[in-house]
Amino acid sequence: MRTGIVVFPGTWSDKDCMHVLRDVLNQSTEYIWHQETDLSKYECIVIPGGFSYGDYLRAGAIARFAPVMKSITDFANNGGLVIGICNGFQVLCEAGLLPGVLMRNDHLKFRCEWVNLKIETASTPFTKSITTLNPLRVPISHGEGQYYVSEDTLKELERDDQIVFRYCEPNGDVTKESNPNGSVNNIAGIINSNRNVLGMMPHPEKACEDILGSSDGLSIFQSIINSTDK
Amino acid sequence: MNITDKQLNELALSKSEYQLIVKQLGREPNNLELGLFGSLWSEHCGYKHSKLLIKTLPSESDRLLVEPGVENAGVIDLGGIAVVMKVESHNHPSAIEPYEGAATGVGGIVRDILAMGARPIALLNSLRFGPLTEQYSNRIFKGVVSGISAYGNCIGVPDVGGEIGFSKTYSGNPLVNAMCIGLVDPKYMARAITGDPGNVLLLVGADTGKDGIHGASGLASQTFEEGREELRPTVQVGNPFLEKVLIEACLELVQTGAYVGLQDLGAAGLTSASVECASKSKTGLEIDIDSVPLREKTLSPYEIMLSESQERMLVIATPNQVAQVKDIFLKWGLDATKIGIVTDTRNVIIKSAGEIQADIPVELLTNPPLYTVDGTKPDWLSSLQSSDLSKLSVPKSRAVDTLLKLLSSHNVSSKKWVYEQYDHHVQTNTVIEPGQGDAAVLRLKNSTRGIATSIDGNGRLCFLDPEIGGAIAVAEACRNISCTGAIPLALTDCLNFGNPETNDVAFQLNRSVKGIGRAARKFNVPIVSGNVSLYNESYGQSIYPTPVIGALGLIKDIDKVTGSAFATENDLVFLLGSDKFDNDSNSLAGSEFLEIIHGLVEGQPSIDLDLEYDLQALCRKLISKGLIKSAHDISEGGLLSAIAESCILGHIGFKMIECPHNRWDIAYFGERQSQIIVSLSPINKTNIMSIVKSDGIPFMEIGVVGGKTLDIGASESITVQTLTDYWHDNIPPNQNNDNITN
Numbered sequence: 001m002r003t004g005i006v007v008f009p010g011t012w013s014d015k016d017c018m019h020v021l022r023d024v025l026n027q028s029t030e031y032i033w034h035q036e037t038d039l040s041k042y043e044c045i046v047i048p049g050g051f052s053y054g055d056y057l058r059a060g061a062i063a064r065f066a067p068v069m070k071s072i073t074d075f076a077n078n079g080g081l082v083i084g085i086c087n088g089f090q091v092l093c094e095a096g097l098l099p100g101v102l103m104r105n106d107h108l109k110f111r112c113e114w115v116n117l118k119i120e121t122a123s124t125p126f127t128k129s130i131t132t133l134n135p136l137r138v139p140i141s142h143g144e145g146q147y148y149v150s151e152d153t154l155k156e157l158e159r160d161d162q163i164v165f166r167y168c169e170p171n172g173d174v175t176k177e178s179n180p181n182g183s184v185n186n187i188a189g190i191i192n193s194n195r196n197v198l199g200m201m202p203h204p205e206k207a208c209e210d211i212l213g214s215s216d217g218l219s220i221f222q223s224i225i226n227s228t229d230k
Numbered sequence: 231m232n233i234t235d236k237q238l239n240e241l242a243l244s245k246s247e248y249q250l251i252v253k254q255l256g257r258e259p260n261n262l263e264l265g266l267f268g269s270l271w272s273e274h275c276g277y278k279h280s281k282l283l284i285k286t287l288p289s290e291s292d293r294l295l296v297e298p299g300v301e302n303a304g305v306i307d308l309g310g311i312a313v314v315m316k317v318e319s320h321n322h323p324s325a326i327e328p329y330e331g332a333a334t335g336v337g338g339i340v341r342d343i344l345a346m347g348a349r350p351i352a353l354l355n356s357l358r359f360g361p362l363t364e365q366y367s368n369r370i371f372k373g374v375v376s377g378i379s380a381y382g383n384c385i386g387v388p389d390v391g392g393e394i395g396f397s398k399t400y401s402g403n404p405l406v407n408a409m410c411i412g413l414v415d416p417k418y419m420a421r422a423i424t425g426d427p428g429n430v431l432l433l434v435g436a437d438t439g440k441d442g443i444h445g446a447s448g449l450a451s452q453t454f455e456e457g458r459e460e461l462r463p464t465v466q467v468g469n470p471f472l473e474k475v476l477i478e479a480c481l482e483l484v485q486t487g488a489y490v491g492l493q494d495l496g497a498a499g500l501t502s503a504s505v506e507c508a509s510k511s512k513t514g515l516e517i518d519i520d521s522v523p524l525r526e527k528t529l530s531p532y533e534i535m536l537s538e539s540q541e542r543m544l545v546i547a548t549p550n551q552v553a554q555v556k557d558i559f560l561k562w563g564l565d566a567t568k569i570g571i572v573t574d575t576r577n578v579i580i581k582s583a584g585e586i587q588a589d590i591p592v593e594l595l596t597n598p599p600l601y602t603v604d605g606t607k608p609d610w611l612s613s614l615q616s617s618d619l620s621k622l623s624v625p626k627s628r629a630v631d632t633l634l635k636l637l638s639s640h641n642v643s644s645k646k647w648v649y650e651q652y653d654h655h656v657q658t659n660t661v662i663e664p665g666q667g668d669a670a671v672l673r674l675k676n677s678t679r680g681i682a683t684s685i686d687g688n689g690r691l692c693f694l695d696p697e698i699g700g701a702i703a704v705a706e707a708c709r710n711i712s713c714t715g716a717i718p719l720a721l722t723d724c725l726n727f728g729n730p731e732t733n734d735v736a737f738q739l740n741r742s743v744k745g746i747g748r749a750a751r752k753f754n755v756p757i758v759s760g761n762v763s764l765y766n767e768s769y770g771q772s773i774y775p776t777p778v779i780g781a782l783g784l785i786k787d788i789d790k791v792t793g794s795a796f797a798t799e800n801d802l803v804f805l806l807g808s809d810k811f812d813n814d815s816n817s818l819a820g821s822e823f824l825e826i827i828h829g830l831v832e833g834q835p836s837i838d839l840d841l842e843y844d845l846q847a848l849c850r851k852l853i854s855k856g857l858i859k860s861a862h863d864i865s866e867g868g869l870l871s872a873i874a875e876s877c878i879l880g881h882i883g884f885k886m887i888e889c890p891h892n893r894w895d896i897a898y899f900g901e902r903q904s905q906i907i908v909s910l911s912p913i914n915k916t917n918i919m920s921i922v923k924s925d926g927i928p929f930m931e932i933g934v935v936g937g938k939t940l941d942i943g944a945s946e947s948i949t950v951q952t953l954t955d956y957w958h959d960n961i962p963p964n965q966n967n968d969n970i971t972n
Contacts, residue, residue: 012386054471141653
């Protein structure tokens with residue numbers, strides 16, 4: 001799989017994604033500078049975490065105007081796979097590629113901790129190879145991760161199987177206590193209606209080796225690889 | 231020039247220092263020149279009161295790639311890759327404006343690491359505040375934590391560890407010590423040098439503004455009393471996004487090799503950055519002050535030279551390299567502006583509008599007078615030390631009730647509320663994260679090795695005996711990393727003290743450095759970098775002497791790393807370092823128990839460095855052989871608190887097989903040094919016992935892991951859930967339930 005990892009000034013999980021895709025999974029992977037526009041050689045685009053352009057306004061609000069974003073929109077509209085992680089999710093929402101917004105965490109603090117993710121659907125290119133019924137254990141690291149969307153759109157997301165991950169207890173129960181940021185319906189990740197653009201607040205790239213405490217994140221990247229190796 | 235006391239006071243220069251300047255210069259300095267002297271002769275930059283003491287610390291090691299004190303941070307060779315480390319204080323800025331003070335403390339230490347050409351891979355911090363029940367301390371505490379969180383998270387450097395203490399002594403003067411670790415391929419190591427005359431000085435990163443003027447001389451090098459709000463303009467304002475792109479741009483430059491020298495702008499801004507490079511390379515400088523990019527046009531040459539605006543670095547390049555340097559910084563959206571040239575005059579000349587504004591020999595600026603700091607032991611200390619703690623009565627309540635009181639004291643209780651606001655996973659190297667072990671552990675990618683790091687200090691113990699307290703700080707930092715299996719390689723120190731011009735503080739500083747040196751020599755670890763923060767007092771009260779030690783160790787086999795949580799039912803628990811329950815009342819000296827339960831800070835602390843050294847070596851040996859499942863040292867809160875913490879972290883109980891007879895207060899809550907509790911599978915018991923015996927380390931089997939309760943003796947039992955509830959969620963105190971006072 002040929003993957004491109006977008007680098008905005010202020011992005012920091014670009015190198016973590018590169019390490020997983022290139023060093024752990026042996027995939028051909030390159031960085032895409034925010035001013036580049038030619039994405040023709042890639043099968044998958046990763047928009048990683050960080051603070052694009054400092055995110056002093058609203059997370060992702062400046063990044064959506066980067067030259068690369070126009071190309072990513074075309075890439076997505078042509079059916080290319082795009083995964084936005086943390087800041088990448090925020091950017092995708094700001095760019096209109098995903099519905100909803102990410103507001104400040106309900107407790108108004110940055111939060112870094114391990115969470116459990118209930119996999120709500122396996123019928124996406126990003127989750128199709130996940131065989132376990134157990135929640136995925138991955139870390140979060142964000143100050144603006146409270147997903148919010150209008151009631152009508154939320155109904156559509158639920159109806160159309162677009163909720164991909166929900167924060168849950170280790171046993172899979174979706175509870176208020178397991179929600180680290182006040183996201184509506186415990187939403188941690190969603191997919192667009194064409195099912196080729198995924199946004200998620202947790203960091204699967206930080207959970208791909210047992211030595212780091214979990215390798216549950218691998219199954220997401222493995223799904224993407226399996227989806228592109230047709 | 232008619233110099234006034236007020237002017238000198240602002241610059242933290244004494245009358246005699248001024249006279250020395252006039253004598254050495256052969257004339258009166260002008261206002262700008264005096265400002266340069268004030269900054270570079272300040273305690274913060276010039277180490278007038280501490281240099282002679284610091285020179286006595288051990289700094290030799292085969293692994294060192296640069297001499298300590300010469301470059302921005304110490305560099306330790308691990309073979310193929312080198313680790314850079316340093317700790318620095320930002321105490322006074324954080325007292326005045328906690329958010330920006332702490333944030334720029336992080337930014338500053340990161341640039342020190344960056345100046346070595348190293349990628350910053352970990353942050354730690356050592357923090358001290360007044361009791362959280364005080365409104366002021368509560369506000370400072372929360373501001374500092376948010377500042378560290380905002381800055382560290384944005385630049386993508388994980389905050390992997392640290393320690394936080396609370397005491398009345400820090401009420402008016404909190405301590406904010408930030409430590410950074412970086413990794414560099416030795417062949418890309420950068421140095422703060424000018425190279426040959428004709429080379430070009432390029433100022434890169436942020437524009438220069440009015441913030442932080444007199445930060446080094448005025449803020450860091452004097453005590454401050456009333457009107458601290460008026461000092462706010464001396465605190466710098468951080469922009470972590472700029473720092474992040476500055477990191478990437480500098481590291482890209484370092485990889486190309488298209489430069490000569492790299493230096494950060496920290497305390498005393500452009501003045502100290504440029505003059506230090508020239509001093510090292512024995513060259514001169516000519517700076518065109520008009521070419522410095524400014525945020526506003528109204529800055530005077532004086533303000534430009536002394537501004538401590540953040541996120542700036544100095545690049546020195548040959549004329550041929552300048553275009554490439556500019557291209558790299560432009561790619562990252564940053565300015566790289568030529569502000570001067572290297573000359574062969576050995577003088578620093580500052581020009582504006584073609585006119586010379588300052589002209590001083592570099593050597594004069596970098597050689598402040600050095601003072602011998604020593605004092606006599608104060609009588610009050612002798613009387614505190616001779617207090618007879620054996621006369622204290624054993625509490626009437628049950629031991630578990632005392633345990634709960636200690637677990638919920640802010641010094642002992644969980645700091646989760648703090649560290650969950652810091653990203654500790656980014657860069658994907660964190661193997662032991664905050665709350666899992668006695669030290670943080672990071673793996674080194676593409677290798678089986680790792681590093682462990684810890685930062686420690688105990689002001690209460692140093693207050694009661696500066697020399698022994700200094701030695702204990704070293705011992706504890708090394709013990710913490712040994713508990714993960716790492717062998718200590720290097721230390722960095724931050725010396726937080728009061729006004730060294732008083733007898734008592736001079737005594738404390740002198741003896742603490744002695745103790746640090748003694749322990750470091752015993753453990754054969756060099757002190758590779760450090761920082762001194764003096765004049766930490768407010769309203770006439772000096773803080774506890776608080777030397778803080780950052781330790782770095784190497785782990786040869788990352789798969790054998792050990793945490794501090796109890797793991798498995800029926801595992802046995804050994805206490806290493808003692809063969810019987812402690813009944814020496816001196817172990818209560820300076821303990822958390824003594825302060826919380828009896829309201830006393832008294833007694834004579836002690837440490838046996840030979841036992842400590844052997845104990846740490848034993849612990850590492852047991853870990854490297856894969857024989858133990860957890861290791862946790864005994865520190866604040868004593869043996870029973872340590873056991874409780876291992877239960878809480880492992881979500882599993884413990885049953886003590888034997889009990890102390892009479893003085894359970896000493897046995898359970900004394901804080902004697904050189905004690906580690908380890909858990910092990912019963913099948914390894916014989917093997918471990920023979921190793922421990924042959925190493926000559928006293929030990930005792932104290933209990934067995936299992937169940938859901940902590941049981942001591944026949945009658946006392948408490949659930950791990952209750953322990954957890956008391957240990958967690960104390961910080962910050964609930965505004966509604968706790969008595970917050972002004």
